[in-house]
Amino acid sequence: MxxxxxxxxxxxxxxxxxxxxxxxxxxxxxxxxxxxxxxxxxxxxxxxxxxxxRAAGHIQQGGTIRIQQEVRAMKDPPSYDWPQIANFSRGWLEYLVEYSRDGVFSGRLLENWEVNEDATQYTLYLRQGVMWNDGTPFTSDDVAYNITRWCDRSMEGNAMASRMGALIDEATGAIADGVLEVVDDHTVVLNLAQPDITIIPTMSDYPSAIVQNGFSGSPVDNPVGTGPYRPVSYEVGVGAVMEKNPDHTWWDADNGAALDRIEFVDLGTDQSAHLAAAEAGEIDMLYETVGNFVDIFDSIGWTKSEALSANSLVLRTNQNNAPYDDVRVRRALALACDNSVLLEIGYDGRGTVAENHHVCPIHPEYADIGPPEYNPEEARRLMEEAGVLDFEHELISIDDSWRRPTSDALAAQLRDAGLNVTRTIYPGSTFWNDWAEYPFSSTDWGHRPLGVQNLTLAYKSGEPWNETGFNNEEFDTLLAEASAIADAEARSQVMARIQQIMRDEGVIIQPYWRSVYRHHREDIVGAETHPIYEIHLHYLGFAA
Structure with missing residues (x-):
């Protein structure tokens, strides 16, 4: 094709x-x-x-843009766990595929690709003429190295391994024999053991940044990449700086990378601090704008952009901890919650009510199984039946402008149902150390183009990001079946069963899908918000 x-x-x-x-x-x-x-x-x-x-022809050459964003500890790319990390390394580490605001997948380091009819074979055509900034050419060996590394389950924190199941030998925990074929310097073929429709979307996800053959470790310490920028400084919790690399001829120089310098300024998670910095002229754009601050940033004259997104918050228990190993307890917590109230209080109503199964109506395979039940009386009855009505639940959240109030609202609803709840609120620097291990907490999850992607990352048995401790053989089997179905309508029939299992098992309380916003100075172009909060640095600049 x-x-x-x-x-x-x-x-x-x-x-x-x-x-x-x-x-x-x-x-x-x-x-x-x-x-x-x-x-x-x-x-x-x-x-x-x-x-x-694109607006490339209307951008000035040169200048510095200052971006408000958390600066988190840098990691080896396959272990990236937040978009903020990737947004910085994106200056010199590029991706095979780019996912745009309007839902399009387009080639970056890939020129194009072909997929056979049952999604068992992918032919990847590399862009020719691309060079690493150390002067060596980008070739199929680099791509083969990255894909092989993504499939290595023995690599600590490897977030890509859970996305590459169709390429991995379950016995060895590594890429299966015969899966990857290097045809020539610019062509790679993937021969999958079973169909998988997530391969291209996965290659656009933020942990899939392409490193040079043989690389491992922090890309800040060894900044070899194909992109136009290079890091100057990186201080966790404070800030980070990159500048145009004068020693590198970038393959797409005629179409981007207008800025001389990009600064990331870490002001924490309190949006009032972001507002103060904007009004003082200390920053030029935000990572995101949340809640009632959307209207406030509108009022100071900054430009707003909004993206359709499957970004969400989940309030979840970890089933490896009593009493949350009892399905009656988990179901009771969900029955005591009115998701629409959490949307209004926690996120100023800026989104749509979710349904406690982590598949969004904008996902191609979404199945409408109706809204979840709200029944505080039944919640109390189930807690009594489980013998834990007097148990004191500790609900943990980060301290910020939307996750904290959403968690507060849930705690209030649980108390109204006659349950005992205390709240523990941590600053981000503390919360993220053990985010996957808390017995009862709230966590935000980013947008992904397909419903099966988040389900695989967050709820498949044994995966490193499975913060719920959910371990369900039927769910895993159905998820593998759904991921192998190329036709979205047919996939949605399987998804209906998966979504019902999520709800019946009380895996999560998922109150809403949130609209995502970003504000920036009106003279900046290329800063529009992205469904996954990606900042495509090569598109940024000042209006001509």
């Missing part, structure tokens, strides 16, 4: 017809079609639209 309008993946043609018939929206089509290897321009053409133009 090629990428011309005359010869595209047959599924993409069927999806385009669904758009024409009014049974599929434009964003869902773009995500599905481009993941199958259809170029963005062809995908837009199939639905009678033109690909949006």
């Amino acid at each position: 090629t990428h011309s309008a005359r010869n595209v993946h047959p599924a993409a043609m069927a999806y385009a017809q669904e758009v024409a018939d009014g049974t599929m929206d434009r964003r869902e089509f773009l995500t599905r079609a481009t993941a199958l290897g259809v170029s963005a321009s062809v995908a837009y053409g199939l639905i009678g639209s033109a690909k949006p133009a």
